[in-house]
Amino acid sequence: MDYIIKAQGLTFSYDDDGNGSKTVENLDFTIERGSFTAIIGHNGSGKSTIAKLMCGVLEPTSGEIFINSKGAGRTLRVSDDNDIFDVRKTVGMVFQNPDNQLVATVVEEDVAFAPENMGVPSNEIRQKVDDALRAVGLYEYRLHDTHKLSGGQKQRVAIAGILAMSPECVIFDESTAMLDPRGRDDVMRIICEMRNKYGITVILITHYMNEAALADRVMVAEAGKIILDGTPKDVFLQKELLKSCGLEVPQATELASRLHAAGISDIPQNVLDTEEAAQIIAALIAKNTK
Amino acid sequence: MIEFSDVSYVYGKHTPFERVAVNNISFKIEDGLVTGIIGHTGSGKSTVAQMMNALIAPTSGKVLLNGADINSSRTESYKTRFKVGLVFQYPEYQLFEETVEKDIAYGPSNMGLDDNGIKERVEMAAEFVGLSKQVLKSSPFELSGGQKRRVAIAGVIAMQPEVLVLDEPAAGLDPRGRSEILGRLTKYRKTSGTSLVLISHSMEDVAEYSDRIIAMNDGRILCSGTPAQVFSHHEELKNSGLALPQITNIMLKVKEKCEKQGINTDFLDSSVFTVEDAYNALLPILRTSDGKGDSYVK
Structure with missing residues (x-):
């Protein structure tokens, strides 16, 4: 299997000494390149921590995460300071609150922020920004104020900002939680397109079971461990187990x-x-x- | 009872950014019921919520609480804020006190109650939202997101309002957290007689917990009535960017597919919106289909 992310003995504790309760405990898993994986679990199950570990926002207490980056042409270690910039170019993340991740006041400037920081030549930036905005259906809005957009539109700008970096994998951490039904549909359609059209690996953390049902693979986090892992059809057969974890089926x-x-x-x-x-x-x- | 009478609200009046958020609407929130308000982003539902407790006054029209205009004087508006409790979206960001107890006590202490009265209110509110006595002494910032949300809601319940208005009370919670908070709120409604106004993007939640629904679009009321009445306006809801509950969608699609094959589907009730109702509606029909119809006793 051509993997993009591999976790080995992944452990994380929010206590500094590492002796306290483990939010993530001794996880081993791999994410296949080009796949769409959903991670579900109740509040506090550790799913968001897993997501933040995968893109280097948090550093594991012990264990390792490897990113098999085509762009960098080698395998990266997330906990290695020399690799972290390549990790962030390879794996992007979209957060829950649309108001927390826009940096510029004009849509196209926000989308250009990452490629500018990466030192991409300006004519290429123009192309990347336009392509990214077209991909999320906001090209017409490129000169609009970011703060006057709806929540769903802001999330799409955030996604465009990541697409402009040409990532190989994008992690969505409950990115639809604050949106209305139309915004949620728009974002989910773009997520599916990213995988199907551009071959980007997608990892979706969500509380909505019907969104998880769209994935190829569903992982269920509970108390820092993965207790179920399989196709949506297999995972949602375990209705009682899911209910005992505070979840439900679609x-x-x-x-x-x-x-x-x-x-x-x-x-x-x-x-x-x-x-x-x-x-x-x-x-x-x-x-x-x- | 809250009554909106020809209410409009205009943001940035007489400026280039003038925008009509609420356009001449009239409706009543009946006592003791759960009223759901749905509408896509920008439809005006949050503006309506803020007008319910005189946080903002309508540009034109009147908002009445038990027949009295809540914006007639500053005293009237002030009184209204204790009678109509407003819980904002993500209320956990508004916690500020050192302990959970003090945070919940903030509202009642502003009402001029004595220490015993405040203590009673705090304990009552904490119990309703399911916070243990132990939690009362801890800092609100040490709690999980779901617990923080409950502290914030308890702070409003502690004022014992006649009407409790909640903007997306379950957003961001996991399925168990959602049903727990919504279940506790409806139980609170039953025991206290408080009317609830539930603003939500989740059609499933609104369908399950509301007695009445008001659907808003572009600052106007698109339709209102019981959940069955509102969700029978399939096309209007879809056109205004709202979804139907998943179950209603299934029933509609079943009808459509059957009719394509020339099957009369008058026997099928498409206005159901909960799993329970759909199950009850479909089971007898499907039972007959595998020859067990005769043995089915209703």
Whole structure:
């Protein structure tokens, strides 16, 4: 497997002496290049800490994270000070609060911030910024004030800012939590496009189970460990385990699994989205009427 | 009861940035009910919330609380702020005291209650939101995000308002945290008789917990009524950037797919919006489909 991120014995504690409770404890995992992974878990399960460790915002108490960077042409160690700039060029991060991550007052200047800092020649910056803004559908807004945009638009500017760095992997830390339904849809569509069109590896931390259902792989964090790891279909079969961790399954899955349990065996338990659920139910009604 | 009568609010009036946030709306918040307000960003719902406790006064029209104009005088507005409690989005950022207890006590102590009265209010409010006595003595800044949120809500509950207005009370919480906070609020409503106004982007939450829903678009009321009535306006809601609850979506798609195959779907109730209702609506229909229909007893 061509991996992009590999964690080995990853451990993190917010206590300085390292003897206190571990927020992340002895994790081993790899993220495949070009994949879309969702990490779910309740508040305090350690999922955001894992995300921050992967891009070097936090440094592990023990253990290592390796980034297999094509741009740098070698494997980087996140905890190595000599590698950290390459790590940040390879792995970008979009945070939860849209107001916390815009630095400029004009949309295109904000998007140009990272490539400028990276010393990209100015004609190339122009191209990168325009491409990034087109990718998130905000090219028309390039000269607008950033603070007058809606939350969803601000998140898209933040995403464009990262795309302008041509990252290989982008981590979204609950980036849709503060958005309205339209903003959430827009951001999720762009996330899927980044993976499908540009081959960027996507890691999505979320509380919304229907967003996690869009991923190739779902990891469930609980008390600093990964307790479930698999395709959404497999993970959302474990309804009871998820509930015991303070999580739930998407409503479509919940409905299907309850109908299945009530003896409608033609409906699988692990339906993922509304479209699939509707299709199966409609087909069953059609079969019945004939 | 709160009543909005021909209320408008204009930001930056007489400036080049003039913008009508609320455009001549009238509605009532009925006593003892949970009223959900939905609308996309910029639809005017937060402006409406701020007018409910006289934080801002309408540019034109009147906001009445139990028949009295809350903006008629400064005293009236001041009194209103104790009767209508407002919990902002991400209220945990507003905690400021040394201990949880003191933070919750801030509101009631401004009401001029004596020490015993304040203590009683604090304990009552802490119990409603599920904070233990032990937590009361700790600093609010040592708590988890979910606990902080509860402290902030307790601070408003401690004033025992007649109406509690909450802007996105569950945003950013995990599923268990969401249902716990919303469950506790509805329980509080039942025991105290306080009316709740719930502003949210989550159609599922609004559908599940509200008795009445007001949907806003462009500063106007798009539709209002019971959840079933509001969510039957599928097209209008979608066109104004709002989603339907996932379950309503499933039912609509089932109907559409069946009708494409020429199946009459009048028997299918598409106005359901919770998993429970959809399950109850679908089970008898699907049971008959595998020949077990006769054995199904309702």
